Amino acid sequence: MALTREQMAQRVARELEDGFYVNLGIGIPTLVANYIPDGIDVMLQSENGLLGMGRFPTEDELDPDMINAGKQTVTARPGAAIFSSAESFAMIRGGHVDLTVLGAFEVDQNGNIASWMVPGKLIKGMGGAMDLVAGAENIICTMTHASKHGESKLLESCNLPLTGAGCINRVLTDLAYLEIKDGSFILKERAPGVSVEEIVEKTAGKLIVPAHVPEMTFEEVV
């Protein structure tokens, strides 16, 4: 079975470490915040200028001057800091954020990522994505392994215009967890019940399959 969005978020959350500053993109990456393991403290960075993003506000706490990069109303947690956009991107470009999680349309075996424009469709903009992928050394890309029509999104070379070149080293899809190294995808884990053969079939880029590929496990979420 392919992973659900919630399971993808759970799997990514296992890569969090105590004391990490983390930037979570929009979509599945945002859900990662719901699965921060017990006993681990992370600070969420929101690129509009907030380090230490808290929960959504209650009606009483709602404040138009307090939003996240997705323009949703949020709160600041104890220990948070608020600053300008230039300062925020100094943190990002300067490599001070420990982990960045973002979505993508395509990733290729050389770590290139395409996530912001599809020619012929309306282009809304890259927001902070290009700065995030250029600045972080530690990025996890979350995406579906293949399109609805079964076309691989893990490619030899991205077809769509890039967001960043040679910057992605880890990918979590609904089928597998992979690393990218020296011009290849390396299959590290597979989703429960998903065969190595299916992953091979749906990976267009060069894929290295180790002798043993463990299956991910998930606890029942109550």
Added chain:
Amino acid sequence: MAGFDKRVFSYEQAMEGIEDGMTIIAGGFGLCGIPENLIAEIKRRRVKDLTVVSNNCGVDGFGLGLLLEDRQIRKIFASYVGENALFEQQMLNDEIEVILTPQGTLAEKMRAGGAGIPAFYTATGYGTPIGEGKEVREFNGRPHILEEAMTGDFAIVKGWKADRYGNVVYRHTAQNFNPMAATAGRITVVEVEEIVEPGELEPSQIHTPGIYVDRIIQGSFEKRIEKRTVRS
């Protein structure tokens, strides 16, 4: 004393001197921390062929979206423009030129512009359509592209509190692009919720020192929320 009194008492005075074809640097992120009354005054004056530098372009009927209604913006530098049907229509009809700019690069272009740095190298955008045609130089084994700074004829800024000297503090994430915008205007106009007596603002807590600010006006603000999200 009078030389340092930056206060003006009408929005007409606040935007005095704005003309067709000028470049305007605007603070704000989405609808948060936008100089909403200064934008409304620009609309009222019907100046046109403006170049706007702002992270976003408001929404239909509010914020910079107001300036689309009478086609006052000819060109915009922004990182994300997806919240606005009128904008999409004008973009598809080539009635507005859109220079999509990575968010961090946009912030740095304003910062550099205000700080007298004419250009800077960044890895952001290398190998993407944004890097096409730009000078590339390698530093520490990594390619970077040259991005030029930006300044404006006017900067329009939303602060929280200011004193008459033009010292400004921002509130929460309404800060965003405002401090950089404030440095990058030939004429910088700041509208705030409250003008306080000199000395009330703690000098070490000032976000924008008054040297960058030409005009200060106190206004009242709608502060529209773009995505209201609450927990129960």
